[in-house]
Structures are given as structure tokens and as C-alpha cells.
Amino acid sequence: MSDTQTLDRAARAMSLVDYRDTANLKQLPTRNGFGEGLLEAARANRNVIGICADLSESTRFEGLKNALPEQYLEIGVAEQMLVAMAGGLAAVGKIPWIASYAMFNPGRSWEQVRTIMALNETNVKIAGAHAGVSVGPDGATHQAIEDIAIMRVIPHMFVVVPCDSVQTKKATLALSQTFGPTYLRFAREKSAIVTSEATPFEIGKAQVFREGSDVAIVACGILVYNALMAADKLSRERGIECRVVNNHTVKPMDEAAILDAAKTCGAVVTVEEHQIHSGMGSRVAEILAAKHPTPIEFIGVDDRFGQSGDPVELIEHYGMGSAAIEAAVLRAHARKRA
Amino acid sequence: MQTLTPQRLRELDFKATDVREGIIRALLAAGSGHSAGSLDMADIFTALYGHVMRHRPEEPNWPQRDRLLLSCGHIAPVRYSAMANFGYFPVDELLTLRKFGTRLQGHPERVSLPSVETTSGPLGEGLAQGVGMAQAAKMDGADFRVYVVTSDAEHQCGLHWEAMMTAAKFKLDNLLCIIDRNFIQIDGSTEEIMPLEPLADKYRAFNWEVFECDGHDIAAFVATVERAQAVKGKPQVIIAKTIPGKGVSYMEGDYTWHGKPPNAEQAKTALAELAATRERILAHV
Ligand SMILES: Cc1ncc(C[n+]2csc(CCOP(=O)(O)OP(=O)(O)O)c2C)c(N)n1
Ligand SMILES: [Mg+2]
Numbered sequence: 264m265s266d267t268q269t270l271d272r273a274a275r276a277m278s279l280v281d282y283r284d285t286a287n288l289k290q291l292p293t294r295n296g297f298g299e300g301l302l303e304a305a306r307a308n309r310n311v312i313g314i315c316a317d318l319s320e321s322t323r324f325e326g327l328k329n330a331l332p333e334q335y336l337e338i339g340v341a342e343q344m345l346v347a348m349a350g351g352l353a354a355v356g357k358i359p360w361i362a363s364y365a366m367f368n369p370g371r372s373w374e375q376v377r378t379i380m381a382l383n384e385t386n387v388k389i390a391g392a393h394a395g396v397s398v399g400p401d402g403a404t405h406q407a408i409e410d411i412a413i414m415r416v417i418p419h420m421f422v423v424v425p426c427d428s429v430q431t432k433k434a435t436l437a438l439s440q441t442f443g444p445t446y447l448r449f450a451r452e453k454s455a456i457v458t459s460e461a462t463p464f465e466i467g468k469a470q471v472f473r474e475g476s477d478v479a480i481v482a483c484g485i486l487v488y489n490a491l492m493a494a495d496k497l498s499r500e501r502g503i504e505c506r507v508v509n510n511h512t513v514k515p516m517d518e519a520a521i522l523d524a525a526k527t528c529g530a531v532v533t534v535e536e537h538q539i540h541s542g543m544g545s546r547v548a549e550i551l552a553a554k555h556p557t558p559i560e561f562i563g564v565d566d567r568f569g570q571s572g573d574p575v576e577l578i579e580h581y582g583m584g585s586a587a588i589e590a591a592v593l594r595a596h597a598r599k600r601a
Numbered sequence: 602m603q604t605l606t607p608q609r610l611r612e613l614d615f616k617a618t619d620v621r622e623g624i625i626r627a628l629l630a631a632g633s634g635h636s637a638g639s640l641d642m643a644d645i646f647t648a649l650y651g652h653v654m655r656h657r658p659e660e661p662n663w664p665q666r667d668r669l670l671l672s673c674g675h676i677a678p679v680r681y682s683a684m685a686n687f688g689y690f691p692v693d694e695l696l697t698l699r700k701f702g703t704r705l706q707g708h709p710e711r712v713s714l715p716s717v718e719t720t721s722g723p724l725g726e727g728l729a730q731g732v733g734m735a736q737a738a739k740m741d742g743a744d745f746r747v748y749v750v751t752s753d754a755e756h757q758c759g760l761h762w763e764a765m766m767t768a769a770k771f772k773l774d775n776l777l778c779i780i781d782r783n784f785i786q787i788d789g790s791t792e793e794i795m796p797l798e799p800l801a802d803k804y805r806a807f808n809w810e811v812f813e814c815d816g817h818d819i820a821a822f823v824a825t826v827e828r829a830q831a832v833k834g835k836p837q838v839i840i841a842k843t844i845p846g847k848g849v850s851y852m853e854g855d856y857t858w859h860g861k862p863p864n865a866e867q868a869k870t871a872l873a874e875l876a877a878t879r880e881r882i883l884a885h886v
Contacts, residue, residue, distance in 0.1 A: 317754065317787045317794055337788060339757035339795030340724050367723060400633045400699035402707035404674065404722030572701030580701070 273474040273506075278461035282491050289456045293449035293485060294392050296428035298323030300435025301360055301390075305334050311358045311439055314338060316345050321451075322362035322392045342368040343375050349387040350379035358386055358439060365391030365407035365448060373413055380444040381417045388438055388445040395536035396569040396577040397485070398451050406569035412541035414446040415514045421445040422514040423466065424535070424543070426487035427456045430511065433464035441466060450536070452574045454485035467512045469520035475504030478592045478599070479524035482534035483510050483543050486562070486583055490534050493588035505592060513543045521550050525557040530595035532560045534588055536578070539563040558598035560591040602830075605652060605823050611882060613819050616686060617647040618879045621848045623682030623695050625871045628862035631699035634707065637845035637858040638676040638752060641783050641816065645841060646683040648819045649748060653826050658688035661716035667745050668734050670718050672727020673752035673781065674708040675860070680717065681705050689716070725758025727751055728778055732768045735776040735836075746830070747776045754786035757795045762807075768836040769808035777829055778809075778838040781816070783845040785856035804838050816841030849874060 267274075267281050274282075282288060305311040305327055312334045313327045319337070328335045338344055342363050349359035361368060369376045369389055380387045394407045414422045421443055425431040431449055438445045457472070472487065473494050482490040487509050494505035508524050510517070525531055531551065533544030539561045551557045564581045578584055605613075620643045628634045650656070654667045671680050678698065685692045690704075697703040704713045708722025719730050731749035738745055755761055768776055782800070784791050791797050804811045810832045814825040822841065829837035845859070846852025849871040852863075863871055 315788070317757075319788050321787075337794055339791075340754050340786070341757050341759065341795070343759055371723065400631060400707045402699070402722070403710065404706075404708040404720060570701070571699045571703060571707045576701050 271474050273471045277463070277470055277472055278459045279457050279472060280459055282455065282457045282488060283495055290453040291428040291456060292451060292453050293425060293428050293431045294321075294323045294451070296425070296431030297390050297435050297447065297449060298326045300432035300439070302326040302330055304436050304439035305331050308358065308439070309334060310356060311360070312336065312352070314345055314349055314359055314361045316340055316342055316363045316368070318363055318392070321364070322390060324362060342372045346372045346375035346387065347379055350375075350383060350385050353385040353387050358388065360388045360390055360439075362390035362392060364405060365394040365410045366405055369410060369414055369446065370407055376444075377417050381419045384419060385444060386442050388447065391446060391448045393451040394448045395450050395484070396564065396581055397536060397574040398569070399574040399577065400571050402571040403568040408536070408538050408564050408569060410446075410448060411513055411535065411537045411543055415546060416541070419444055420514055421466065421512070422448070423512050424448045424483040425511050426484060426509050427454060427458055429456055429458045429460065430462070430464060434466070434511070437464060437466050448484065450485050455488040457488055457491065467515050467517055469512065469517035470509040471506060471520075472509050473505065473507035475506040476527050477503045477505060478530045478532060478595050479506045479508060479528040480532045480534060480588065480592065481508045481510045481521065481524060481544070481547055483513060484536055486534045486536050489583065489585040490588055493585040493592065496585070497589055497592055503592065503596060510543060510547070513546060516546050516550065518550050521547055522555055525551050525555050530558045530599040532562060532588065532591045532595050534562040534583070536583060537563050539565055558595055560595045562588055562591050602653060602823070602827060605820060609652070610820055611885070613647050613651050615879060615882050616651055617644045617819070618848070618875050618882065619686050620647050620679065620682045622872060622875050623685055623692060624678045625849070625863060625868050625875070627678050627682065627695040627698040627705075629865065629868040630696040632862060634678060634699060634862050635675045635860050636852055636862060637785065637856070638673065638781060638783065639678040640849060640852065641843035641845050641847045642676055642679045642750065642781050643682075643848065644817045644819050645750070645779060645822055646679050648822050650683045650687040652823055654748065655745065656716070658684070661689060665743070665745055666716065668718050668731070668747045670727045670731050670747070670749045671709060671721055672749055673724060673755055674721030676752070676781070677705070677707070677709045680709065724752070724755045725761045727755075728761050728764035728768070731776055731778070732764050732771070732773060735768070735773040736771055738775055739771070739773070749776070749778045750781065751778060752781050753783060753791050753797055753800075754794070756797050756800065765804070765807045765809065772834045773836045774833050776836045777826065778836065780838060780840045781843055782840050783843045785845045785859060787859050789856055801840055808835060810835045810837040811840065812837065813840045813842065816843035817847055848878065
């Protein structure tokens with residue numbers, strides 16, 4: 264039974280749904296929120312346009328394509344062209360959202376992203392679809408698990424990894440109204456919707472989804488749900504109370520929220536569907552190493568490539584399931600006492 | 602290359618049907634994957650593995666083998682099925698396609714499966730690597746040939762055109778590019794998404810020798826390869842006209858089959874149709 268009243272204080276303050284009620288939890292791919300948000304942003308401002316590289320369905324451009332065809336351009340399989348052309352359009356006042364699989368944009372187009380979007384300070388927005396190993400059967404070539412690294416390293420870039428489709432819509436709208444080069448990342452598969460319409464969203468402001476002072480779990484993307492499940496189980500079975508932080512904005516990261524979580528809990532676990540090397544967790548480690556050294560455990564892909572398989576099977580295989588998060592919390596907790 | 606006797610041609614036509622059957626079975630078992638392009642290249646892959654190429658299934662890394670690169674890696678099922686049907690591995694292994702732990706990754710991987718030559722899937726990268734292999738053969742005085750299979754939509758990728766220029770500059774007459782000209786891509790017709798025509802003239806302008814043929818006529822394809830290989834001092838391209846989904850009538854010509862597999866019911870219909878095709882070939886003996 265769904266019962267938000269018994270959720271902890273932080274979850275209620277964030278207007279989360281009862282994520283423990285797995286039977287009634289709604290599931291949608293995060294990219295759906297992009298499609299909805301883009302259409303709304305484009306309706307509100309005719310300078311908001313979409314440019315597609317032969318992936319209109321996968322990237323959820325179809326809503327815009329059908330409703331506002333004059334604000335939609337199709338250029339075929341040409342991801343470098345996507346970025347460069349968008350740079351030109353932005354220089355003349357457009358707000359272009361360019362979308363492909365994350366592997367190809369920003370994967371293939373990285374130097375154009377760095378020079379044309381960031382060094383140039385243009386208002387181009389990248390939507391990176393099908394990030395993570397949960398892409399599944401397509402295999403390693405299509406599973407972007409390095410994209411956060413290559414984007415967070417670029418000055419001026421906004422890097423946002425929303426936790427569910429409802430939040431992805433809010434992020435799309437917010438980023439459409441925020442000047443600057445942007446990377447918005449989402450996944451292929453359906454995933455649990457933990458936020459509601461009433462949940463606040465602000466770029467650069469991390470959100471506490473669960474209160475606790477034993478260990479802080481700092482997560483982004485669809486794995487926020489796994490983090491919440493792990494925290495719930497640890498509380499019930501071991502009396503370990505985790506603070507769960509939805510760290511959706513990887514850049515500019517909310518340093519105050521990270522430091523507060525580390526100071527309150529004294530141990531941190533980071534969770535992302537990405538290489539551990541140079542990902543969101545690495546940024547957390549950089550902040551804490553400089554300002555408040557704290558034991559950290561990292562959940563993510565450990566310096567390997569993905570492969571074909573069922574999405575859930577791959578999340579488990581690469582150590583990103585909720586059981587792996589629980590184990591990491593226990594390790595972090597033990598290091599805290601040592 | 603040996604001459605293609607009528608008997609051998611019939612065997613190859615028969616084999617192409619086996620290759621299509623393997624594709625359907627693999628895609629059904631996988632529950633995802635790319636039907637249209639895989640099916641439409643079955644005749645050409647059969648001709649390549651069954652007649653054109655110098656290769657040893659029992660020794661996939663034989664250094665003298667001709668190199669075959671599949672640039673448009675999403676149609677991996679046709680390559681896997683051709684390899685299985687020409688003795689590289691048991692046909693049953695096709696049923697592991699796209700599953701956890703398989704050698705038959707959703708997009709082909711060089712380290713998983715010997716002789717696929719390179720990992721592909723990200724479009725537009727095959728010809729450039731073929732240029733490197735053909736140039737290495739020239740430098741070493743090796744006589745293997747390099748075949749690159751590309752899709753039509755890959756011609757929207759800039760790198761492919763860089764490779765075209767480079768191949769002509771280095772006069773790589775040991776390099777043959779084969780285009781799956783099926784006129785479709787994910788979002789629809791190539792000519793609507795990003796027009797490619799006049800494609801043959803573009804290759805000519807880049808100093809390539811251009812051939813065109815019916816991609817479903819094995820005899821015509823083999824004859825075209827022979828003419829191409831007689832060319833000296835220039836890379837060659839065969840623009841093979843194909844029908845997406847060829848061999849399974851409800852898929853033929855329909856771009857929406859680019860990236861989806863048949864369901865159980867549809868696979869049954871497809872396999873029945875392929876069985877009938879096989880009967881027809883036998884009846885013509
Ligand atoms: C660089 C890159 N961008 C995008 C994709 C996604 N994608 C896969 S196949 C394809 C195009 C399909 O058209 P074509 O290559 O002609 O293959 P066909 O549908 O004829 O099999 C695209 C855009 C990709 N694989 N690589
Ligand atoms: Mg095509």
C-alpha cells in the first residue's frame with residue numbers, strides 16, 4: 264500500500280511518491296520527460312528548436328516534430344554537424360536542443376562541443392540519450408559510460424542527470440531558460456518515478472530525498488531509486504540510517520550539499536551509472552579531499568566496457584544494484600568507525 | 602576467383618536462404634535487433650563468404666585472408682549468420698545473439714569474435730579503417746584484398762568522405778567498397794532525411810571507379826566484383842541496389858523494420874516463406 268505519511272521527513276518535504284510501494288510505482292523512461300519538456304519549452308519560446316540526427320523516436324523528438332515542424336530540423340547521421348550547425352544557429356539567437364545517443368553526441372562530437380559550444384559560450388543544449396549499460400542488448404559500442412567525464416571536464420558546461428522522467432521534464436524546461444552550453448543525460452529503459460509534480464527542481468541544487476546521519480548516499484540518474492531502496496532496507500534490517508542525496512547537477516555541483524552530507528554522516532557512497540573514473544563521484548571526492556576529507560566508496564562501472572545483455576542483468580553484473588549499494592554503505596560505515 | 606558455374610550459383614542462392622533463416626532465428630531469440638538491412642545484405646554476404654573472398658573458417662586469423670569490414674555494425678546478424686553457415690561456428694550459436702556472455706554482441710566486437718576485423722556500430726568508421734588495411738597491404742607487398750560493406754546512411758557521416766579522398770590519393774586498387782543502397786534509414790527515406798543522390802557521381806568526382814548492380818543477383822554481383830578488381834590505380838565502389846527486408850515479403854521496402862525483430866508469429870510466417878523459396882530453388886535444378 265502506498266503511504267507517503269510514513270515516508271521520512273525529507274521525502275515528504277520533497278513531495279516524493281512512496282517509492283517503497285514497488286507494486287504501484289509508475290515506470291517511464293527518463294527520455295519521455297525530455298520529449299514533453301522540449302515541446303512545452305518550444306511552445307513558450309519559438310527560438311527553442313530541435314535538431315535531430317536520424318533518431319527522432321529514440322530521443323523523443325517526435326512530439327516536437329509533429330506539433331511544431333517549423334521548429335524542428337532533421338540532418339541525418341552527422342553528429343559533428345549537429346553541434347557545429349547548432350553553434351551557428353545559437354549565434355543568431357536560437358536555442359537549439361540537439362539530440363542523439365550519448366555515445367555519439369557528445370561522444371563523437373567532443374571537440375566541437377568543447378570549442379563551438381563551450382569556449383565560444385553558445386547557448387546549445389545537448390540531450391544525450393541511451394546513456395549507461397542499461398542500454399542492454401546493443402552492447403558496448405552503444406553504452407555511454409564516459410560521457411559525464413568528458414562533459415564535466417569542460418569549463419562553462421552545465422551537466423544534469425535527472426533521476427526520473429518527471430524530473431527530466433523539469434530539467435529540460437529549466438535548462439531551456441538558462442543561458443549556456445548544456446548536457447542533459449538520460450537512459451533508455453523505463454525506470455521508477457520517485458518524484459511528483461510538486462517536487463521542487465533547481466539547477467545546481469542537490470536534493471535530500473531521505474534523512475539519516477550514518478552514511479550519505481550521493482546518487483544521480485535512474486540509480487537514485489536503487490539508492491533509496493538500499494537505504495530503506497538498511498534502515499529496516501540493520502538500523503543504519505542513510506541520507507540519500509539526489510545529486511542531479513554534476514556541474515556546477517552543489518558543494519554545500521556535499522559538504523553538509525559528509526559532515527553530518529562522516530562517510531559517503533557515490534552512485535552513478537558511469538565509469539567510476541572521472542564521473543560524478545570523482546567530483547564529490549575532489550570536493551571532499553580539498554575541504555573535508557571523508558571515507559568514500561564508489562558505485563559505478565570499474566574501468567571496464569559494457570556488453571550485450573538484459574538491462575537489469577547488466578546493472579547487477581557491473582555492481583550497481585541495490586544489494587551492491589548496501590554492501591558499499593556497510594564498507595563506508597566500517598571505515599568511519601575504524 | 603574461380604568461375605561461377607550454374608551449379609555453384611544455385612548452391613549459393615540456396616545458401617542465401619539459409620543465411621536469412623539464421624537471421625530470423627537469431628533476431629527472434631534475441632528479442633531485439635535489426636531486420637531490414639540484415640536481410641537485404643544476405644545475398645551479398647553469401648557471395649562474399651561463399652565465392653569472392655579468400656578465407657579459412659577453420660583459421661579465422663589466417664594472415665593472408667581477405668579483410669571484410671562491416672562498417673554498418675547494426676546489421677551484424679547477416680555477418681554472423683553467413684559466418685555460421687560457412688563453417689566459422691555452429692549455426693545454433695546464432696541463438697545467443699545479444700545475450701549476456703555471447704561472442705555475438707549486439708554490434709560486432711573484434712575482441713569477441715576473430716575475423717570480424719574491427720568493432721563497429723558507430724556509423725561511418727569502416728571505410729577509413731579499410732583504407733588503413735589496404736595501405737598496409739601495399740606497404741608490405743601483401744596480396745590480400747580489403748572489402749568494406751557500408752550502408753547508404755553512413756554517407757551522411759563526414760569521416761566516410763575523408764576516407765574516400767584518402768583512398769583515392771593512395772590509389773588503393775586493393776580496396777572495394779560495397780554500399781547497401783536500400784534507400785532507408787531510421788527516420789525514413791534517405792532522400793528525405795538527407796539526400797545522397799547523385800551518389801555515383803559523388804564517388805566519381807572523388808576519383809573512384811564506380812559500379813552499380815542488383816544486390817540480390819549473386820551472379821551479377823560476382824561479375825561486378827570481377828570487373829572492379831580488374832581496375833588498376835583506383836579504389837572501387839559497388840553501389841548495390843537492395844530491398845530492405847528482402848526475402849520476407851511483409852518487411853520488404855518498409856523502413857520501420859530497420860531496428861526491430863520479428864515476434865514469434867511474424868518469425869513463423871518469415872520462416873515458412875523462406876522454406877517456400879528453398880523449394881523453388883530446388884525445383885529449378
Ligand atoms: C554515429 C552513429 N550515429 C547514430 C547511430 C544510430 N543509428 C543506427 S543505424 C542508423 C541509420 C540507419 O540507416 P542505414 O545506416 O542506412 O541502415 P539501414 O536502416 O539501411 O539498415 C543510425 C542513425 C549510429 N549507430 N552511429
Ligand atoms: Mg540504409
